[in-house]
């Protein structure tokens with residue numbers, strides 16, 4: 001493509017983000033935009049914009065966009081703990097934030113919805129709050145979860161011993177952290193989104209999530225859970241088509257999975273059978289890294305090609 005350019009007589013300039021194109025018709029040739037260190041660009045009504053949807057808000061496009069910051073059941077090199085960035089503004093769990101996002105992406109986050117308070121699901125929050133305060137960005141992050149999860153965070157993490165109480169920093173009237181309690185099974189609303197949190201079966205208070213965007217696109221996410229019933233009933237009732245579900249251990253460790261409130265591929269198969277209409281798109285998370293190949297093979301045994309593990313940094317569009 002580049003070689004043929006000098007032969008074109010009517011090229012005026014190389015477009016830059018923010019350029020306004022006057023006069024029409026215009027023929028616009030896309031070079032490899034990455035060669036010029038752009039994000040993808042898009043041209044609307046003659047103005048060149050950076051395309052935001054890969055990293056930021058996609059609400060204009062009616063799409064629910066979920067970026068997988070981490071989906072591992074523990075942390076090792078190249079595998080991060082669970083965190084799912086929805087439309088650039090909301091996190092489902094926060095096992096990793098600052099290690100995955102650029103500063104400007106971190107600053108766009110407005111809320112974190114927590115399934116439970118286990119360390120691998122909250123680990124990114126203390127550093128994120130610290131970053132926001134030291135940068136003076138004046139963001140307030142709202143952490144949303146069940147009353148018991150929020151109580152555990154207050155008592156055990158942001159207690160001025162393990163980490164500061166950020167609900168008073170930088171000032172009590174404009175803090176960087178706020179808590180919002182969600183009642184189980186009652187619909188919560190924020191920014192046109194609808195959130196339902198349903199109790200699941202883990203070793204600590206834990207909730208599965210169904211999140212619906214303003215255009216009705218839905219994602220269901222179990223967080224960590226062993227066998228459960230209520231959550232599947234709601235997923236059925238809400239006719240969810242995309243599900244992120246955990247599968248932490250291989251089949252031979254079923255006893256350990258049950259004792260620690262987790263699933264194996266064989267247990268997952270039984271869970272999915274509890275629904276009348278299981279979601280057609282099912283993605284797995286939370287495999288313990290040392291068992292990953294074994295679990296993946298077992299999953300193929302129960303659902304060849306239809307269920308797969310999430311890849312870190314992939315983006316799901318719904």
Ligand SMILES: [Zn+2]
Pocket residue numbers: 116118202224
């Ligand atoms: Zn857990």
Ligand SMILES: [Zn+2]
Pocket residue numbers: 073118120121224286
């Ligand atoms: Zn976990």
